[in-house]
Amino acid sequence: MKLDAIVIAAHPDDAEISVGGTILKLVRSGRKVGIVDVTRGEMGTRGDRATRAAEASAASELMGLAMRANLELPDGRVVATPEAREALAAIFRRYRPEVVLAHHLDDLHPDHIAAGRLARDAWYLSGLARLAAEDGGPPAHRPRRIYHFMSHLAGDPAFVIDVTPVWDEKVRLVSCYASQLEATGPDDDGSHLLFGANVLERMETKARYFGERIGVRYGEPLIHVGPVALEDPLVPG
DSSP states (O other): OOOSEEEEESSTTHHHHHHHHHHHHHHHTTOOEEEEESSOOTTSSSOOHHHHHHHHHHHHHHHTOSEEEEOOOOTTOOOOOHHHHHHHHHHHHHHOOSEEEEEOSSOSSHHHHHHHHHHHHHHHHTTOHHHHHHHTSSOOOOOSEEEEEOSSOOOOOSEEEEOGGGHHHHHHHHTTOHHHHSOSSTTOOSTTSTTOSOHHHHHHHHHHHHHHHTTSSOEEEEBOSSOOOOSOTTOOO
């Protein structure tokens, strides 16, 4: 099965929070989208492996994903090892996406940085014919583009996706991860979260900010390293 886009996320819920609206728009337009979670999120303060797996399954169904996989790397200890890079490169060769979306390399969470690095390394390696032949699987395939999404830090994006039409769906999507949105008890004040306990509120604030920059209500920013070629200068906006 060939996919149009694959999102690489450090933990279950990272893809949905950062680019859930973009995923929904792609799927609603007939594109086939998959997510590869790098870890199970087992080191998180809230939730456990089983709960987060069930939440990811519910979110995947709501999005209409064509595929969701997990690299099973240790949460909190993600490293772009040669084995991890080649495992992800094999997924790119198998599903042959046109576009990869991954964490930006300038982030505050070490797992996000490592997952972004892992995605970029695998993106490059997936196009090496001899490595593909050595693996014995599908032939080499390097996705045309790799875009990065922002989690904790804001910068100047290459472009912003208008997600206003699917915003309510995105909120329902992220709400599938109830374990991450609700306090576990009286001692859980959300202080483990960098910028406040209300995940949905922070998500909306960020989307409103980037939406305002392109003249819409809600937007999701994406970064691209270097210029993006356009056939028609009238296409954007």
